[in-house]
Structure formats: C-alpha cells, structure tokens
Amino acid sequence: MSRFTDLFMGMLGAAPKKPKKISERVQKIMFLKYEDKDRYIKEKLHARAHHDVSHKWRNRRWAVLIATNLLFVLSFWLDIQLLEGSLTASRFAGFHLIDLNSALQIMLAHKHIIVNLFIGTFTVFLLWVLLGGRTFCSWVCPYHLVSELTEKLHLMLVDRKIVTDHEFHRGTRTVFWALFALLAIVTGYTVFETLSPTGILSRALIYGPGLALGWVGLLLLFEVFYSRRAWCRYICPIGLTYGAVGSISPLQITYHVEHCFHEGDCRKVCLVPHVLEVTVKGRASDETMGLGPDCTRCGLCVDVCPTGALRFEVKGLSKLL
C-alpha cells in the first residue's frame, strides 16, 4: 500500500503501522542522534530551555475563527450583506458557498441536485482542497472552539484524577459517516443536521439562541466528564468529509525527523494524535513527512514543539524556496 492509502486508512480508523522501509538518510540521522547519548540529552534540555511556550498559531487561528463567525453575525445584524447565511450554506459577496457535508446530506435525502447547490459546493470544495480539508474544523467551526476550551477543563479533571478519559475506536467516525448517509437516503430527512453542533451553534450565533443549545451543552458535558473531544474525534462526519477532501491538499504540517527529540509533547496537545504517529521513534521513513489527512492544521503541535520539527508547509514549495 502506498503511504497515501495508509494515511487515508488511518483517517478512517486503521491503527498506524510501522514503516516497512526506512530510508538510509533517516537511519543515519537516527544513528547520529543516539551515538552520543550525553550530547543528545544535553541538546534536548537546551532546546527545551530556549523554547518559550508559543501561542502564535493558536492565536492566529482563534482570530480567524472568531472573525469568520463574527462576519456571519454582523452581516445579518448590521445588514452589511457581506457573508449571508450560516455555516451550512452562505453567500460571500454574492458567491454561493455550501458546506460539503450538508450538501451531501441533502442530495442523499432529497435525491435531486440543483444548480446553485452544485456551484456552491464546488467553490467550497476548491477552497478546502487548497487550504487542506480539516482546516475547516480548527479554523472555522464554532464547536471546535468551545470544545477546545472545555477540553482544558477535562484535562484538569483528568490531572486531578477526578475523571478518566475514555477512548473509543477511531473507526466509529467512519461508521457514523456511513450511517448518517444511509439514514438520509432511507428516511428522506437530513437526520445528521438535527444533531450537528456546528449548524446549531452557527445558527444560534446568527439567529439567536434556542433549545438546541441544550444538546450542545450535553455534548460538552460528555466531553468534559467522559471522553476527550469525543464529538470531533469519534462522531462528526463533517470532519471526515473535509479530511477526505483535504487529503490532496498541498498545505500541510510537515515533520522533520532530524530536529525531533521524540518526547511526544505534540501528541499530547493534538486533537487527532494518530496523525503524529511519525514522531514516535522509528516511525518515520523519510527525512521530512507530511502528516495524515486527519490533521486539522490547528498548529498546536507547531506551537508546542521546542525544536521546530513540525512546520506549516506547502507541498513542493519549500523545495523551490
């Protein structure tokens, strides 16, 4: 299987595999790293000491996320008509933008496609192919932001041993994706939209709060007390749809094994730590490697890594520069 297929299967839920072949370059790097243990440890401590905890990407991301959602809200409230609609479907300066997953649900339920829907879907498709599919998750989705905040509460409770984190199988999300698609076909209703906290929050922000926020609250409680980031990790089909689209995106986080000390700080902060499996010692087969399509490009790992082993990069472009 090609690496692309492996990563794609990983997004669907398959467990990460050890590489079959490790390039000579990498073998040499690893050898050099551990040749002189003392020097390695010294370097590691040195790198740590110099790393001030950065929130560069997080702050940028929060700013973009809040600004996008605010633009929706203000467009309606102040009637500036720049970004009309909500996250499921909107119009930006007249151009149709339609969320891929919502469009899919509707086509399956309604069994009919109309031109505007198609155009809007295409625009969004192109946008996320360029930016990397799951970029939507961490840079736009309002539920991502609230659950990122409540995650801190969860981690604190785990830290004090008040709650334990329960993991589900990552393949569950793939099952959900298929089930919601099936339900749309069979029932003729967009069943997923009834529960989607993305749609609910987006509409609540723009058109005012309602009972549906109670459901979002319950979800958050489940995540705080039972399972870390459960909705985004194991359920949300939107993330999977965008992940699939973004798998061909040129924008990605790349990993440079040479600079890595294999401590795993990145995996601790990540929403989808399986994409960071390459950072485990012996798991990288090439000197630089793009992360899997499930990566939301949130940049938390980039911020946390003391050596710059993880970077935002555009495929092919870094070679040109």
Add this chain to the structure above:
Amino acid sequence: MSENKPAPAKKPAMSIEKAQKARRKFLHSAGLTGAVIGLSLLGYIPVTSAKTPRLRPPGALNESDFLSSCIKCGQCVQVCPVQAIKLGDLKDGFGVGVPHIDAREQACDFSCDAVQCILACPTGSLTYKKPGFLNIREGALLAAAPILKAKEKDAEPTLNLKERIGVARLARPESCLAVQGKGFKGEARSGSFKGKMRYMDVDRWKPIPVREHPYDVPLCDLCVRECPVKDAIALKPVKGADGVERMTPVVLEPCVGCGVCEMICPAEPAAIVIDAQATWKEA
C-alpha cells in the same frame, strides 16, 4: 498483497488483557453509535406527530420535500424585510433550522415586492418553479400569477409565485366585527404588538410597525383592506339566521395564504386564520 515474509512470526498473539481491552473499546464504541443514532432518530417524533402543519415561506416545496431539501442556512430569514421567517428549534426534530412563518406574529406582506426569500434560497427548497418530478398538489396551484396591490401601477404588477402556501378561512365568524356589523377604531393589535407592515400610502420601501398605523373604519374590513393580493378576499353580504343582512369576509381563489389578514384582524383571537399548507377547494 505480495509479501513473502513470515508474517505470523512477527506478530505475537494478543495478550488476554489486550484482547479484553480491545473488546471493551469495541463495545463502548458500539454503544456510542447506538446512543447517538437513537437520539438523532428522536427527530421523527415532532415530524410525525405534528397536529397542525406549519406555514412555510412562499414557494416552499411540499412538506416532506421541504424538510429534506432545506439546508437550514437561514438565507431566506436574512432577506425578508419584515422578518416574517423564523427557523425551527430542536423541538421540531428534523425540522430544526427549517424556516416557517407565524402569521399572527408577523405575516408575509410581500414588502420585498419580489418574493426575495425564493431568490435567496440556494437549494431550491423555496422555488419559483418546481422541477418536473415533484408533484403539485391539487388546489395548490394558483389559477393566475397573483397581482400585488402594491405594484398595481407598475409595468409588472404580478408576483412570481405559482403555488399558494395556505388558504385563509373565517374560523370564528361569531367574533368577526364585520359580521357583527361593527366598525373599528384604534390600533389593530394591542400596543405591545411588534408586527410590521408596508403601508403604500406611508412608504413603499419601509415597512412600519402596525401599531403606528391606527384605523378608523365604520365597518371593519381590515383583512380585506390590507390583503396584499388583489381579489383574494372581499366583504360580501350574507343573510344571518335572524334574517338581517350582514357583511362577511369571503376568501377567494387568488388567496396565497400569506397571513396578513390573520395578523391584522383586531379580534382576539383572530376571527380569520390561515390554514397552513391547505389547498383551494371550491366552496
């Protein structure tokens, strides 16, 4: 796969603990799946047990098609100049985020001049013309394009609307002021009423609150007077049981079901109401 390594030797049998853990994880995951899917299917309850259908915005597809095709974006909400359109909440089940109109609170008075909500809808849930494979219910089709009273003097006085969204009905003739032979003076609705309407003689482009437009009429005819569609309703004489001749509002074929009569009726509760999604039946 073409692999000729002794694969089994590489992979030791799973320890009992590990197998147990995997089993537990699987069961938990199955439980989560069942719970979430189960919860989502609760959305059926409000949809199938709804006693009264909801008034949908102009151009809406038949109810089940409407629910399946609406992407719940609210663009129809945003363009409506009188904010007649509201979105459903969780208690509407699958109808969460789907638009409807509560005519008594705020009717669609076509202030926009052009059924803009249809224009705004990206999915064809609201549409000028239904695609061929969707059926048109008998009596839903309007005999002719409705003539908008507000546009009567324009070159194009009609409204691009093919099907009605409901039909008005004098539900409580006993409380109708016209039937009682009474006039009406003052604000059509109580002072706190927030509903708006376009009054052509005040401002064609800006709807004003109904409470800022008091009436003084010798015989109540508010529903007829404010109906935005030409010849959709008229006051006609009837002979009562006592043999006295009275006037009564009579709903006619061009009625599109916009709900203005229900909103403006000064009787409390309204004497005239919209039967949402009802079709025209010759009396």
